[in-house]
Amino acid sequence: MLLTKIKASIIGRPLKTEQLQEEKLPVWKALPILSSDALSSVAYGTEQILGVLVVAGAFALWYSLPISLAIVGLLTLLIISYRLIIDEYPGGGGAYIVSMDNLGWFAGSVAGASLLVDYILTVAVSVTAGTAAITSAFPILHDHRVAIACGFVLLIMVLNLRGLQESGTIFSVPTYLFIISIVMLVIVGSFKILFVDGGGTPPPITSHFPEGLTWFLLLRAFSSGCSALTGIEAISNATPTFRAPERKNAGRTLVILGILLAVLFGGISLLAYLYHLTPVLEETLISQIAEETFGRTAPYFFIQATTALILILAANTSYSGFPLLASIMAKDKMMPRMFTARGDRLNYSNGIIVLSLAAILLIIAFHGHTERLIPLYAIGVFTSFTLAQSGMVQRLLKRKPQGWKGRLAISLTGAIVTFIVLLIFAVTKFTEGAWIIIVILPVFVYMFSRIYKHYNAVADELRIDISAEKPQIKKQMIVLPVGGINQVVRNTVSYARSLDVDVVALYIAFDEEDAKRMKGKWNEWCPDIRLVIMRSRYRSVTRPLLRFIDKLPKYVGDRQVTVLIPQFIPRRWWHSLLHNKTALVIRFILLARKDIIVSTVPFHLKK
Amino acid sequence: MLLTKIKASIIGRPLKTEQLQEEKLPVWKALPILSSDALSSVAYGTEQILGVLVVAGAFALWYSLPISLAIVGLLTLLIISYRLIIDEYPGGGGAYIVSMDNLGWFAGSVAGASLLVDYILTVAVSVTAGTAAITSAFPILHDHRVAIACGFVLLIMVLNLRGLQESGTIFSVPTYLFIISIVMLVIVGSFKILFVDGGGTPPPITSHFPEGLTWFLLLRAFSSGCSALTGIEAISNATPTFRAPERKNAGRTLVILGILLAVLFGGISLLAYLYHLTPVLEETLISQIAEETFGRTAPYFFIQATTALILILAANTSYSGFPLLASIMAKDKMMPRMFTARGDRLNYSNGIIVLSLAAILLIIAFHGHTERLIPLYAIGVFTSFTLAQSGMVQRLLKRKPQGWKGRLAISLTGAIVTFIVLLIFAVTKFTEGAWIIIVILPVFVYMFSRIYKHYNAVADELRIDISAEKPQIKKQMIVLPVGGINQVVRNTVSYARSLDVDVVALYIAFDEEDAKRMKGKWNEWCPDIRLVIMRSRYRSVTRPLLRFIDKLPKYVGDRQVTVLIPQFIPRRWWHSLLHNKTALVIRFILLARKDIIVSTVPFHLKK
Known part of the structure; x- marks a missing residue:
């Protein structure tokens, strides 16, 4: 009884099954919950591009603009493609369901594996990056970063165990503050450059291809920048958690996210170029831009604080995605059945707990330096992008619904482009750790197949013929x-x-x-x-x-x-x-x- | 079945209950098993005395001789007193049984608590001191000292789980080697001083009491030296593990131990004085004496190696004492019943495992620097000495067996002297950590009383009247x-x-x-x-x-x-x-x- 009381005080009173509908999300709450991962990657996307280009010298930096534009283009393509998926799959599910449904068991399990791994990586990476922001501000805390990061994971876990509704309210504030602070930065920064500094003096643009800049380097810069595109999947995966009309609301949220991402990411890239900034070890790019714009005044600290906060809360995106995907896969007999059980507060509590434990293990194993994992997780994302778009191509070819030709063109383009990006990733990032993912995915797929076989074998064994097999009496x-x-x-x-x-x-x-x-x-x-x-x-x-x-x-x-x-x-x-x-x-x-x-x-x- | 096989390969095949007798120990095996703790304390006893005296200057060092003599005298008194206990209690049990039997529940539980705590401290202290000897020789291992020490504890645990007989054989070799090496050191050292160095030039002896030397310092030096007297209790506690005739064999082993201790301890103290040695930080006293006598030749390394080895094996004394005492106390309903269960190899396996875990916890908690605990454990030893002798006084007064007056004189003297030493300890070592023991003992005694009450309450509840309370039939x-x-x-x-x-x-x-x-x-x-x-x-x-x-x-x-x-x-x-x-x-x-x-x-x- 004591345990029941303690549990209730931490995660709230149990909810009845009929209360499920009430927990569903309006757009203004779904946006911060499902998109903090995608939005927070703005904080390091541009920096990743410049970090690669700077190797080739100051002249190469100009190429960050076309690269950023290419990424925004890719983003637009992804947003349009995923809107098609939401329309076709109002029951939720992104890459996993789409590829399972259209490409078969194997493609489905690859998509599922890469998504599950990515959700775990997102939690570990975001929380430690956020912790690093805090420990940079208060160096005395540096030695305790592992404990702090684990504490944050536990905190997010408890908030999620309390249920979507409440955590939505909590998480919406910092996400909106971050959006406001970056929009403010882009507006004031552009204004300052145009009217106060007289347009600045952008670095000279040479008509020649700068020396030292190779195509490999350009592709590498592009793929590094694509880390800003993680987290889009979350919305289409979570369509059924939206308030009715689910399909329409999810689609609207996706478009809003796309516009915000394009504005924030494009704005940061442009400002960085106009201020002639390059990444330095001690200070983040966002911090440099904010300092150029405001000096070390109140707005600067506001931007830094909201950036740190959203990095930690980005982990929350995975808390919507992982438990839902795990429950869908468990219903498909590919994950243990316990992931289908809804907890006292109607969420998939086992998924929430397993995700937290896995992230904590990663944080401890990497001594709180999970930044190294950042390059890894874009691979999983683009694997699932490619599979999802390919699945849509297959589906459209088979069903041929009204207006299928236009949609097919979109999905086919999406599939081809994301597959090319995936190849660029695998080649340019192989030595940086991409090989780990290439090892882990088959292990997961093998595990799924074993689980699947076991459940089917058990189902066969338990099947009964009601009319013939009656209870028997034994001495x-x-x-x-x-x-x-x-x-x-x-x-x-x-x-x-x-x-x-x-x-x-x-x-x-x-x-x-x-x-x-x-x-x-x-x-x-x-x-x-x-x-x-x-x-x-x-x-x-x-x-x-x-x-x-x-x-x-x-x-x-x-x-x-x-x-x-x-x-x-x-x-x-x-x-x-x-x-x-x-x-x-x-x-x-x-x-x-x-x-x-x-x-x-x-x-x-x-x- | 696999677990059973793994268990058998580690701790040996199960033994039948009738094989219990075969496991009993002859004197030559009992001596090394039960006395490695006492003998190993020779390695630091003299050093502890000199460490206190050196504060008062070189003239004060002479006083190490009368102090050592006083300690040898105290040793003689203890050996004689404990022979009386062995005679009265052939069933085994030292301080705990004697005080329980004659002074009542409270005194018994204080004695039991101090002995149990001491056994745990002995394991932790001896193993880390031995590990320190090894890591001093190979500084590269220093950072791994906690792992090494825990590894040794686990090794000793496994050897003990295999059973007394085999561990007796394993442990007898280093103990005898240590005895040989120190006896050799004392003989060759004395010979060299008398005939080669012409008697050396001992420091001048003043007829006056040296300045700076206070009575408090002298008492403190004395009580520090008494750390050489720990471990004597083990033999009388373990009387029933001796081969028949148990009483005679145990008594004989006790006397042999007393003579060995007096010779080794007295010899080391005398040599240290004649060589004018004082403790230094980098080198142990034994090492200094051995170097003076042999130079850094083979005999020197032989002495160092056997010293390091016996320090680690000293822990083994507790593995005879702790499980046996815990089983006796469990039969008296003061410890959980699980300590009475004999394992596959006829030893009290639960006691062995609990002792190992407690020692490992201490080693980890003190980061492998348990040397600080050395002063603590003499307090427990003298508490139990005092209680045991007081119990014997009470018993002799009540029973008045033949020749009781002579025995009473011995026990009374023993009780008074050990009580005085205990007081000296408590006062001179209070700030060094004696207070910890004074906090822990009441906690243990309280725990014993709660366990005792619970078992009695359960026994009352389970009691049945066979003739009246028959099984009943219920719908x-x-x-x-x-x-x-x-x-x-x-x-x-x-x-x-x-x-x-x-x-x-x-x-x-x-x-x-x-x-x-x-x-x-x-x-x-x-x-x-x-x-x-x-x-x-x-x-x-x-x-x-x-x-x-x-x-x-x-x-x-x-x-x-x-x-x-x-x-x-x-x-x-x-x-x-x-x-x-x-x-x-x-x-x-x-x-x-x-x-x-x-x-x-x-x-x-x-x-």
């Missing part, structure tokens, strides 16, 4: 191990006698004298139940009991055996340390090894 | 939660029908349609068992089940309820992750909250 007998004669044994023997079944009591004696004494007492106390006495030379109770049960069929035929095991139920938890756990051990071994029934007869201690 | 009924109709349910329903008892099947429906469909199917499949359908609005199965059971008495009177719970038994361990643990949760809650019987009906999956 029974009870074996009752006794350790002496006392109130516990009386309680158990009373139960056995009440059942009107043959009963044999079994006593394990440690020496001859012990055996004789017990025989005498038993015959006086309960002569109508037969007592078998066995000798144990190894001080074990379990082994003689197993031996006895093995030999039973010889004497009693194929009766079904029930073993009665008395169990102390102490009043205080620490009392249970004072009583041997023999009952539990016997129960476990008997159930695992034999086809017998184990009945636990409790004896509740009063003191 | 029964079975509640059978079903989750649908399949082979598992068929298996469980078959069992229920075989028992000739009223059966009610219970189905938890999540909506109206679900309820209707189930009702129809059930009536077709098994119309003779009544199916009750309940609605759950909270997606919980447990709560409606509990509610149903609560309401039962209204309809069926005071029948005893048995709940049948089907349980999947998968063929591979990882399959169990794929099935919900609802059965386990329901079983746990029902047993803890209700007075009903829970029968687990296994369904063994074939695939």
Whole structure:
């Protein structure tokens, strides 16, 4: 009862199943919940591009503008493609469902694996990046970064266990503040450059291709910048959590996200170019731009604070995506069934908890330096993009709905472009860690296939023909191990006698004298139940009991055996340390090894 | 079965109870097992005295000789007193049994607590000191000292789990090597001083009391030196593990230990004085003496190696003492009953494991620097010395056996002297950590009293009058939660029908349609068992089940309820992750909250 109360105080009172509808999200709440991951990547997208280009010298920096434009173009394509998916799949599900549905089991499990891995990486990476922002401001906290990051994960976990509605309210504030602060930065910065600085003096643009700048470097800069495109999948995956009309609201949210991303990312890239900024080790690009624009005044600190906050909250996107995807995959028998269970607050609590634990393990394993994982997770994202668009192509070709040709063109373009980007990623980032993903994905796919086979095998085994396979009656007998004669044994023997079944009591004696004494007492106390006495030379109770049960069929035929095991139920938890756990051990071994029934007869201690 | 095999390969094949006698120890094996703690303290006893005296200047060092003599005198008194205890208590048990027996429950539990704490401290301190000797030789290992020390504890644990006989053989070699090496050092060193160096030039002896040397300092030096006296208790505690005649063999071992201790300790102190040595930070006193005597040649390294080895093996003394004492106290209902269970190899395996875990926790908590704990554990030793001798005084006064007056004189002197030493300890070492022991002992004593009360209360509750309190017959009924109709349910329903008892099947429906469909199917499949359908609005199965059971008495009177719970038994361990643990949760809650019987009906999956 105490546990129930503690649980309620942390995650809130249980909700009824009918309350499910009320938990659904309006657009203004869905946007911050589902898009903080995508929006927060604005904080490092441009910086990743410049970080690659700067190797080729100052002249190369100009190429950040066309690259950013290409990325915004890719973004537009993705937004349009995903709107088609939302229309076709109002029941939710992005890459996993689309590819499972149209491309088959294998493509589906690859998409599922890459999405699940990505959700975990997103939590670890975002939370540690946010923690790094905080520990940079307060260096004294640096040594505690692992504890702080894990604390944040736990905090987000608890908020999510409380349910979508409330966490939506909590998470919407910082996301909107971040949007406001970056929009403000872009507007004031552009204004300052145009009217105050007189347009600045942009670096000279040469008509020649700068020396040192190779096509490989350009592609690498492009793929680095694509880390700003993670998190789009979340919305189409979560269509059913939207308030009705789900399809329309999800589509609208997707478009709003696309416009915001284009404005914020494009604006940051433009300002960085006009201010002639390059990435430095000690200061983030956003911080440099904000300092150029406002100096170290209140608006600067406001921008820094909202950036740090949204990085941590970006992890929350995964808390909408991972549990939902895991539950869908569990319904498809590819993940353990526990992921389908809705918790007290109607969310998929097991998914929330598993996601948190996996992220915490990653944070601890990388000593809180998960920034290195940033390049990795774009691979998973583009794998799922490609599979989703390919699935749509297949679907449109098969169904040919009204206006299918236009849609096919969009999806085909999407599939081809994202596949090319994926290849660019795999090649240019292979040594940076892309190979890890290439190792992990097959492991996941293999795991899914094993789980799938197991569930199908079990389903086959459990299937019953109602008209033919009726319950059967079998002759029974009870074996009752006794350790002496006392109130516990009386309680158990009373139960056995009440059942009107043959009963044999079994006593394990440690020496001859012990055996004789017990025989005498038993015959006086309960002569109508037969007592078998066995000798144990190894001080074990379990082994003689197993031996006895093995030999039973010889004497009693194929009766079904029930073993009665008395169990102390102490009043205080620490009392249970004072009583041997023999009952539990016997129960476990008997159930695992034999086809017998184990009945636990409790004896509740009063003191 | 695999676990059984792994266990057997680590700790050896199980032994029969009759083999207990064979495991008993001859003197030559008992001496190294039971005295490595006492002998190893020679390695730091003299150093502790000199470390205190050196504060008062070079003239004060002379006082190490009378102090060492006083300690040897105290040792003689203790050896004689403990021989009396062995004679009176051939059944084993030192301070705990003697004080329990003669001074009552409270004194007994104080003695027990101080001994248990001491055994744990001995393991932690000895192993880390030995590890320090190794890491001093190989500084590269210094950062891994915690892992190395824990590894040694685990190694000693496994050797002890294999049983006394074998560990006796393993541990006797280094102990004898240590004795040989120190005796050799004392003989060669004395010879060299007398005949080669011409007697050396001992520091001048002044007839005046040196300035700076206070009585407090002298007492402190004395009590520091008494750390060489720990470990004597072990022999009298372990009397029953000796080969017959136990009493005589134990007494003989005690005397041999006393002579060895006096020779080694006295010899080291004398050599240190004649060589004018004082403790330095980088080198132990033994190392300095050995270097003066042999130079850095083979004998020097032999002495260093055996010293390091015996320090680690000293921990082994506690592995004889702790499990035996814990088992005695458990029989007296002061410790959990599990400590009385003999393992496969006839030793008290739970005591061995708990001791190891406690020592490992201490090592980790102190980051492998448990040297600081050295001053602490002499307090526990002298507390138990005092209680043991006081108990003997009480016993002799009451029984007045032949020749009791002489024995009384010895025990009384022992009690008074050890009590004075205890007071000196408590005062001179209070700020060095003695206060910790003064806090811990009452906690242990309180714990013992709670355990004692609980076991007595349970015994009262279980007591039965064989002639009057017979097994009773009570009306029964079975509640059978079903989750649908399949082979598992068929298996469980078959069992229920075989028992000739009223059966009610219970189905938890999540909506109206679900309820209707189930009702129809059930009536077709098994119309003779009544199916009750309940609605759950909270997606919980447990709560409606509990509610149903609560309401039962209204309809069926005071029948005893048995709940049948089907349980999947998968063929591979990882399959169990794929099935919900609802059965386990329901079983746990029902047993803890209700007075009903829970029968687990296994369904063994074939695939």
